[in-house]
Amino acid sequence: MGDAKRYPELRRRLSYRWWTANRHYTMYMVREWTSLFVALYSLMFIYGLSLWATGSRADFLNFLKNPAIIGFSLIAFVFTMYHAATWFYLLGAVVPVKIGRSRTKPWQALVLNIILLIIISFLAIWLVVLR
Amino acid sequence: MSQDVATIRVTRYRPEKDSKPFFQEYKVPYRHDMVVLDALNYIKAEIDGSLTYRWSCRMGVCGSCGANIDGEPKLTCASFLHDFKGRTITIEPMTHFPVIKDLVVDMEDFMEKLVKIKPWIIRDKETPPEQGEYKQSAQELERYSQFSSCINCMLCYAACPIYGLNEKFLGPAATALAYRYIEDSRDQGKDVRFPIVHEMEGVWECTLVGECSVVCPKGVDPMLAIQKTKILGATNALKSLLMPRGGH
Amino acid sequence: MEHHSHDIVIVGGGAAGLRAAIAAVELQPKMDVAVVSKVYPMRSHTVSAEGGMAAVTREYDSFDSHAYDTIKGSDFLADQDSVEFFVKEAPRESYQLEHWGCPFSRDPDGRISSRAFGGMSVKRTLFATDKIGFHLLHTLFQTSLKYENIHRYDEWFVTSLLVDKDRVEGVTAIEMRTGELVTILGKAVIIATGGCGRIFQFTTNGWIKTGDGMALAYRAGVPLKDMEMVQYHPTLLPNTGILITEAARGEGGHLLNKDGERFLKRYVPGKMELGPRDILSRAEMSEINAGRGFDGPYGSYVNLDLTHLGEITIEDKLPFVKELAEKYLGIDPAHEPIPVRPGQHYMMGGVHTDMHGFTGMPGLYAAGEVACVTMNGANRLGSNSLTECLVFGAAAGRAAAQYAMHENSPSFGNPVQGEAMVEEKRIFDQLLKNEQGEKVSSIRTEMQNQMEKNVGIYREENRLKEACRIVGELKTRLKNGIVEDKDHVYNTELVASLELDFMLDVAETIPYSALQRHESRGAHYRTDYTKRDDANFLKHSMAHKTTGPPRIDYSPVTITRWKPEERVY
Numbered sequence: 024m025g026d027a028k029r030y031p032e033l034r035r036r037l038s039y040r041w042w043t044a045n046r047h048y049t050m051y052m053v054r055e056w057t058s059l060f061v062a063l064y065s066l067m068f069i070y071g072l073s074l075w076a077t078g079s080r081a082d083f084l085n086f087l088k089n090p091a092i093i094g095f096s097l098i099a100f101v102f103t104m105y106h107a108a109t110w111f112y113l114l115g116a117v118v119p120v121k122i123g124r125s126r127t128k129p130w131q132a133l134v135l136n137i138i139l140l141i142i143i144s145f146l147a148i149w150l151v152v153l154r
Numbered sequence: 155m156s157q158d159v160a161t162i163r164v165t166r167y168r169p170e171k172d173s174k175p176f177f178q179e180y181k182v183p184y185r186h187d188m189v190v191l192d193a194l195n196y197i198k199a200e201i202d203g204s205l206t207y208r209w210s211c212r213m214g215v216c217g218s219c220g221a222n223i224d225g226e227p228k229l230t231c232a233s234f235l236h237d238f239k240g241r242t243i244t245i246e247p248m249t250h251f252p253v254i255k256d257l258v259v260d261m262e263d264f265m266e267k268l269v270k271i272k273p274w275i276i277r278d279k280e281t282p283p284e285q286g287e288y289k290q291s292a293q294e295l296e297r298y299s300q301f302s303s304c305i306n307c308m309l310c311y312a313a314c315p316i317y318g319l320n321e322k323f324l325g326p327a328a329t330a331l332a333y334r335y336i337e338d339s340r341d342q343g344k345d346v347r348f349p350i351v352h353e354m355e356g357v358w359e360c361t362l363v364g365e366c367s368v369v370c371p372k373g374v375d376p377m378l379a380i381q382k383t384k385i386l387g388a389t390n391a392l393k394s395l396l397m398p399r400g401g402h
Numbered sequence: 403m404e405h406h407s408h409d410i411v412i413v414g415g416g417a418a419g420l421r422a423a424i425a426a427v428e429l430q431p432k433m434d435v436a437v438v439s440k441v442y443p444m445r446s447h448t449v450s451a452e453g454g455m456a457a458v459t460r461e462y463d464s465f466d467s468h469a470y471d472t473i474k475g476s477d478f479l480a481d482q483d484s485v486e487f488f489v490k491e492a493p494r495e496s497y498q499l500e501h502w503g504c505p506f507s508r509d510p511d512g513r514i515s516s517r518a519f520g521g522m523s524v525k526r527t528l529f530a531t532d533k534i535g536f537h538l539l540h541t542l543f544q545t546s547l548k549y550e551n552i553h554r555y556d557e558w559f560v561t562s563l564l565v566d567k568d569r570v571e572g573v574t575a576i577e578m579r580t581g582e583l584v585t586i587l588g589k590a591v592i593i594a595t596g597g598c599g600r601i602f603q604f605t606t607n608g609w610i611k612t613g614d615g616m617a618l619a620y621r622a623g624v625p626l627k628d629m630e631m632v633q634y635h636p637t638l639l640p641n642t643g644i645l646i647t648e649a650a651r652g653e654g655g656h657l658l659n660k661d662g663e664r665f666l667k668r669y670v671p672g673k674m675e676l677g678p679r680d681i682l683s684r685a686e687m688s689e690i691n692a693g694r695g696f697d698g699p700y701g702s703y704v705n706l707d708l709t710h711l712g713e714i715t716i717e718d719k720l721p722f723v724k725e726l727a728e729k730y731l732g733i734d735p736a737h738e739p740i741p742v743r744p745g746q747h748y749m750m751g752g753v754h755t756d757m758h759g760f761t762g763m764p765g766l767y768a769a770g771e772v773a774c775v776t777m778n779g780a781n782r783l784g785s786n787s788l789t790e791c792l793v794f795g796a797a798a799g800r801a802a803a804q805y806a807m808h809e810n811s812p813s814f815g816n817p818v819q820g821e822a823m824v825e826e827k828r829i830f831d832q833l834l835k836n837e838q839g840e841k842v843s844s845i846r847t848e849m850q851n852q853m854e855k856n857v858g859i860y861r862e863e864n865r866l867k868e869a870c871r872i873v874g875e876l877k878t879r880l881k882n883g884i885v886e887d888k889d890h891v892y893n894t895e896l897v898a899s900l901e902l903d904f905m906l907d908v909a910e911t912i913p914y915s916a917l918q919r920h921e922s923r924g925a926h927y928r929t930d931y932t933k934r935d936d937a938n939f940l941k942h943s944m945a946h947k948t949t950g951p952p953r954i955d956y957s958p959v960t961i962t963r964w965k966p967e968e969r970v971y
Contacts, residue, residue, distance in 0.1 A: 029580055030169035030891050032260055033253035037318040044225055048315065051363045113362055117381040124714070170889045187641050187730070199843035203895045204887035208441075210608035213644045213726060215536055216445045232729060254579060255892040265442070265556070273544035275503040283497035286459075289512030295505060302505045302537065306444050331544075338503060 054109045057102035064099040067092065111136035157183050160235045161242040162193050164205065167253050175253070178202075179242070184235045190245065191219055191230040194257075207257040214371060217305035220312065221257050222246040227312035227369045248312035250321070261308055267324055268306075271332035271350055276343025294339040301334035301379050303372045310366035310376050322355040326366035326376030329357055333379040336386065352387045360384075403822055404584045405814045408436040408553065409806040410799075411573055411588030413560045413615055415443030417535075417791035418770025418798070419594030420542040421495075422759075425799030426806075427549045433803050436586060438555040438575055440610065440897070443543045447596055447608045448791065451535025452647035452722060454517060454527035455788035457492035463524050465489045470964060472786060475521040475678050476750075476779025477924035477934065478966035479628065479942070479959060484757040484775045486962065488786075488793050495792040496528055504541040506530050507719075517719075518652040519785045521678040521971075527785040532647050532722040538788055555586065559897050560614065562825050563591060563622045563766070564818045570622070570765035571812035574825045578897070581890025583826040587818070589809040590765045590802040593619055593753060594795065597771040600901075601909045602746040603850035606638055606645040615772040617904035619753040624761045625944040626908070627774040627957070628751035630916035630926045633782055634859050635747035636682040640700040643745050644726055648784040650708055650740075651675035653719050657686070658705045658739065659694040665704075673971040680781040680925040681971065683744035687859055690743075698741060705739035712736065744859060748787060750778040750925065751915070754944060754957075759798025765805065769798035776942065779959075780924020834896060839882035842899045849876050849902070849909055857913050862929045869913035874951065877906045911945035914952045919943060936966050 042052040075083035086092065115132020160182045167175040180201055182193040191209055198205050209219040212231045219230045224244050235243070251259035281288070310326035311317050317325050324332075332351050335341045351357050360380045367377040410426050412419045415437050423435045437443065458468050468489040473480050496514070500506055506514040507529050519527040530537040546552050558575040564585065565571065572587035598613025599605035620626050636657070637646040651657070657675055659665045669685035670677030677685075686704050689695055695702035708716060708723070713736040716724050720735075727735045752774040759767040759775075770791045777790060812818060856869040880903060887895040921935035922928050940959050945952040 032169070033167045033175055033247075035249070035253070037250070037315065041315055041318065045365075047365050047368060048363065051361075051365075055361070113364070113381075116364070116367075117378055168889055169891055198895070199841075199847075203841065203843070203885065204889070206887070206892055206894050208445075210441060210445050210610045211447065211450050212608065212642065213450060214729065215533070215722075216441075216447075216449045216608060218441065218445045255889070258892050261442075268544070269547050272548075274548045275501065275545075280501070283494050283501055285497075287497050287500045287506075287514050290506075290508055291512050292508050292510070295508055299505055302540070303533075304540075305449075305536070306442075306540075335503070338505075340501075340503065 050109070054106060057106040060099045060102040061106060064096065064103070067095070107140070108133060108137070157185060158236070158239065160184050160193060160238065162197065163242050163244045164194075164197075164256070165246045166205075166256055167247075168204075168255060177244070182235075186236055188235050189231055190223060190233045190235060190243065193235055194230060194245070206255045215305060217307035220248050220307045220309050222249055222312065227309040229307060229309070229371050232371060248308055250312055250314070250318040251308070259308070263321060264306070264308060264311065264325070264328065267328040268331065271324070271328050271335075272343060272347060273331050273335060275335070275338065275341050276346060277340070278342050288340045290339055297339075298334045298337035300374055301330045301337070304330050304334075304374050305372055307371065309369045309371065313365040313369040315363055316359055316361065320355065320359065323359045324351065324356050326380065329383060330374055330376040330379040333383050336383070348387060348390065351383050357383045357387070403819070403826065404582065405587060406436070406584065407587040407811055407814075409434045409588065409811075410590045410592060410802050411436045411438060411586050412592045412594060413438050413573060413618070414446070414594035414596065414770070414772070415439030415441070415543070415554070416446030416448040416594060416596055416770065417538055417542060417788060418772075418795035419443075419592065420539075420546050421792050421795030422592050422594060422769055422799030422802070423552045424542070424546055424549065425796040426803040427551050429800050429803045430807060431551065433806065434551055434553070436553045436555060436588065437546070438558050438560055438573065438586060440557060440559040440578075440614070442556045443546075443554070444540055445610070446539060447611050448539040448788070449536050450606070450608060450645065451538070451788055452532045452645060453519060453649035453652065454529035454534050454785045455496060455538070455792075456519065456522060456527050456783070456785040457496040457789055458489060458526060459493055459496065459514065459528065460516065460524070460526065463526050467523055468492070468526060471522050472777065472783055473779070473964050474969060475781055475783040476777070477781055477969055478936070478940065478964075479631070479779030479923060480777050481775065481960040482962040482964060483960050484777045487757050488777050488790065491793040491797075492789045495789060495796065499538060499541060499792065502541050502545040504530060504537050517649060518676055519783070520648050520651065520676050520682070521673070521783040522676075522785070527649075527652065529649065531718070532649050532720045534788060558584075559900065560618065561829060561900055562821070563618050564821050565622050565763075566812065566817055568623075568763060570763060571818050574822050576829070576897070578892050581893055583822070583829060585814060585818070585822045587812050587814060589806040589811060590767060592759065592798050592802050593766070593768040593772055594770045594798075595772050597749040597752070598905060598908045599746050599749070601849065601853050601905050601912070603854040604638070604643050605746040606635060606643055607746070612901035612905050613908035614901065614904050615768065616752055617907045619761060619766065619768060620907060620911070620945070620947050622763065622766070623947065624763055624766065625754045625946050626751060626911050627754040627942050627944055628776060628780070628915070629749075629908075629911040629945055630919055630943060631750035631778070631780050631924060632746060632857070632912065633679055633748040633750060633925050634683040634744045635679055636686055636744045637706050637742040638745040639726070639730060640698055640703045640741050640743050642730060644730060645747070646706060646723055646726065646740055646742055647720070648679070650706060650720055650723050653715060654711055655706055655708045656710075657682070658707050659689045660696055661694060665689050665694065670971040677971050678781055679747070679784060680927075683859055684927060686744050696741065701743065703741040703743040706742045707739040708735045709737060709739065748782055750774065750776070750780065750782050755798075757794070757797065758801040759794055760801055765809070767798040767802045769794040780926060829896070829900070833899060834885055834888060836882070836884045839884040840879055842880070842883045842885065842895065842902055845876050845880050845883055846898075846902050846905075849873065849906060852876075853909060853912070857916060860927055860929050861916055863917065866913045866917040870910070870917065870951065873906060873910045873913065877910070880906060907947070911952045915943040915945050915954055918954050934969075940966060
């Protein structure tokens with residue numbers, strides 16, 4: 024309402040360092056960046072599989088044995104775990120389970136999901152590799 | 155009672171005089187039970203009558219007095235001075251909002267978003283009030299009650315970098331209120347509200363920073379509301395994909 | 403000067419104002435309604451109401467019972483026709499609010515829950531945990547957004563009513579954003595600005611409760627009725643004045659003195675903690691004066707003990723009490739008692755209106771705490787006021803709409819334009835230009851201390867006279883008050899100065915009205931006239947504005963079916 028003269032409002036730009044303002048923002052940005060490693064790892068893995076498909080299993084294994092690739096895989100593993108953990112935590116925050124009068128805490132979901140992840144991974148390894 | 159002295163550094167911006175904001179420092183004697191708002195009121199009454207900020211209820215329910223205190227969006231009426239003992243307390247207008255004067259921000263953008271989500275009960279058919287209340291169970295109430303506790307204080311918007319980067323984003327409080335009506339057993343307006351909350355700048359803009367729920371002084375958890383809205387929208391879309399001829 | 407024009411201009415965006423706006427457009431969808439509020443409507447002080455809203459909704463209850471409780475609570479000063487209208491409209495208004503989405507607490511069968519409240523003989527107070535005011539206000543505000551014909555002027559401060567030959571034609575208001583004075587014309591004006599608690603030093607009321615609407619009407623020639631009737635609520639936090647709801651007692655909380663004794667057995671044995679507020683506040687003061695209170699840094703207090711209710715009841719029924727006690731006192735009410743003392747809470751008195759909100763001046767209506775219908779008489783029962791805002795807000799909205807349908811729009815010519823120019827000059831050329839003088843804040847503090855000291859729970863001739871004299875002096879001193887902030891944009895100091903000007907006019911009527919009521923009735927307790935005197939004072943005081951001190955005369959109380967009797971609980 025009112026068309027009378029208006030003095031300018033102060034408009035503030037979001038600083039490019041905004042994500043350093045507090046711990047939560049930083050963790051969020053790190054989580055977002057980890058997805059880059061997940062994507063790179065996927066590309067790498069697809070390339071490896073293509074080697075196997077067009078060549079031999081040995082090409083694939085040689086590719087994987089490259090120290091740079093091993094190093095990268097380790098880094099990607101750490102970031103993937105970080106990414107997974109933050110999502111599990113968020114899952115717990117978004118869909119808490121009500122037990123009696125209290126609700127489950129996000130960290131409980133995190134722990135439960137990690138336990139489930141380990142069990143499923145071992146099951147998969149057992150089914151595919153060991154059996 | 156023992157008295158300490160707090161150093162308060164407040165953003166000043168007076169559009170008729172200043173082209174740029176600046177900080178002004180004040181010394182405020184305080185007792186253990188005084189909050190930041192009391193300090194602002196002391197400054198205005200005793201030191202500088204021109205310091206400008208909003209407040210009313212001083213009990214954390216009117217939602218007027220939000221500001222960034224040492225960088226964090228907070229209600230000034232609920233932030234105790236003794237928590238900052240020995241430090242200078244920096245008080246700035248809530249981030250992301252245009253500033254009208256000193257700590258007073260322009261919240262018209264939210265007022266427009268609030269209207270957009272149609273925050274009222276939509277019914278196919280109204281029953282006259284003479285016939286009594288619409289029955290609602292305690293469980294049905296609980297599905298939305300926390301989201302009806304939003305006091306519109308805007309702290310969640312000040313905490314949301316997504317909103318800071320794109321002010322078209324519907325944002326935490328407006329989505330929480332939309333979800334509050336979507337989940338209300340008395341409401342039948344899902345089909346009207348879904349397209350609004352799921353449009354380009356709606357819930358899908360949210361990439362789960364989660365800070366909105368951290369700063370909410372009323373335990374509303376807008377992030378939860380946004381994710382639940384996403385889940386509802388996704389299941390709805392899936393349903394209409396699988397059962398194109400109705401099936402709600 | 404910029405001007406706008408509407409059919410109805412509503413001043414105030416709390417429960418009564420918003421309900422009036424909706425009622426007007428529901429009656430006549432083409433009605434063009436403006437809601438002018440000095441804050442965004444959801445900041446209005448309705449937001450702070452906690453306990454609940456009274457309405458007869460149960461088989462065990464009756465209109466007669468609600469009416470009798472209200473009238474007895476009022477110490478027989480309420481107009482009984484208004485009370486009867488109120489109790490009959492109350493259920494409809496409550497269900498309407500529920501239909502609009504208010505998240506009421508529910509019984510297992512899905513109906514709205516009801517709880518016990520002071521002075522009510524059965525459980526009839528509907529609630530939404532202990533935040534009914536917040537939920538009611540947001541429900542009304544959000545519902546009002548549905549109507550395209552409700553136009554809002556958020557953060558516009560109304561400075562005066564524009565009157566042409568005894569007919570109201572609009573208001574002048576400062577748009578805070580620009581600092582410009584603007585005229586908003588209307589065929590009808592509804593005042594719904596709430597009370598004036600900030601006149602007092604120790605009050606539950608928010609900063610915005612400065613009696614603006616009372617002063618607007620009073621200056622325009624409408625009398626202020628029963629202004630001596632000031633409600634002191636028995637349970638405020640001693641340092642801040644934050645309200646701890648009566649629902650804490652409704653749910654079973656106890657008031658204890660220093661000896662751990664439920665002292666109310668000496669004052670209201672039949673009702674104990676569910677006695678009316680006036681009697682409970684005096685009982686607390688009696689205990690404190692007898693040395694049975696606790697001593698604290700902010701004066702003496704008594705304890706409100708909820709520890710026996712258990713954590714679950716407190717979390718489910720009184721979460722806000724828990725939040726307030728934890729945040730502001732650092733105590734858990736499930737384990738420790740809450741210190742409380744009485745303080746100003748509500749004005750029974752206000753702008754004189756009939757039960758349709760009509761003030762007697764053509765085009766001018768009032769509703770809510772600002773108005774005195776009167777249904778609260780000398781003491782309001784807890785949980786009646788929110789329902790009052792809805793019932794009489796709706797009534798005023800409808801009455802104003804009916805009136806506006808048959809009136810022509812005022813035009814922006816003289817005398818209205820001239821009045822607006824004078825107002826602009828008064829504020830921006832005189833008040834804002836004052837370079838030397840006293841700070842507004844120090845005059846305000848003196849007023850608050852004076853009202854607290856001499857126009858409190860116990861009153862007596864000499865002290866009331868002193869209050870009259872000092873408030874009069876403060877009015878003179880404010881003429882030389884200065885506003886340090888010379889800017890136009892969002893000048894809260896200028897607004898505070900205008901608010902203080904309003905408050906002093908309103909404050910003055912309280913000791914003057916109290917001085918002439920030589921009896922004790924409801925919240926008005928005279929230590930020099932301790933008995934109720936129906937022969938001489940079963941009547942409403944009416945304070946009229948003059949160029950000097952207010953002139954007090956009286957109007958009769960309407961008695962329908964309930965003859966005045968001794969008020970014992």
